């Protein structure tokens with residue numbers, strides 16, 4: 525009887541007020557998801573324990589930029605502000621782990637060239653790899669990828685496409701992209717000198733599950749997922765462009781030899797992010 529009287533009591537607000545409040549919340553959430561979070565950059569700090577790290581490199585910083593997606597969806601002003609933020613950090617190394625552009629037409633390359641005039645460089649080295657969106661329409665235009673690589677080279681980055689190189693005292697191995705059938709880690713592994721401080725860059729984290737990694741032991745820095753861009757609280761993101769659903773974002777153990785770090789990226793495909801803020805990662809090199 526008591527419970528019935530509670531339920532039959534009229535609501536303290538009218539149905540119209542209730543629906544109005546609901547519409548306001550939906551509107552504010554939509555505004556936040558569209559206008560606020562996609563450019564609300566988070567600086568994430570993370571230690572990076574490296575085997576065989578020389579004492580001179582202990583404590584040095586490595587900034588990972590990923591998935592800038594320069595193009596129609598990401599504002600130039602946001603990219604410029606991100607570059608200025610990274611430059612102010614005065615990092616020792618800067619890496620970019622693919623998807624510099626969202627290629628749509630040749631004008632995007634000119635847009636990228638102009639923005640890269642202020643691309644932040646590391647004091648000791650700057651390294652880049654390519655992602656699927658750097659490969660033009662249908663991710664199949666090798667000539668577009670070559671032009672994106674040339675733009676990055678012009679901006680002071682060493683572009684590694686299935687190759688390894690010593691840069692600033694670290695050995696970097698850069699994989700080319702998986703979805704474009706250019707992914708051949710075994711080629712780059714052949715060039716790796718043993719017992720050297722080594723970091724691997726691989727755009728698509730699914731590449732970690734492909735054959736060809738041999739005895740590689742250490743870190744792999746990746747991007748590509750954007751963390752799913754939208755994620756309900758306490759649940760995994762519903763949309764993730766990887767086969768291995770473990771590969772969302774952050775630090776993940778691939779196996780007992782390899783550790784993966786997936787950046788949530790700076791840019792976006794469609795301009796929506798919810799509960800997955802864009803990221804610039806600042807790693808501090810420490811001896812393993």
Ligand SMILES: [Fe+2]
Pocket residue numbers: 591593622623655657748749750789
């Ligand atoms: Fe991307």
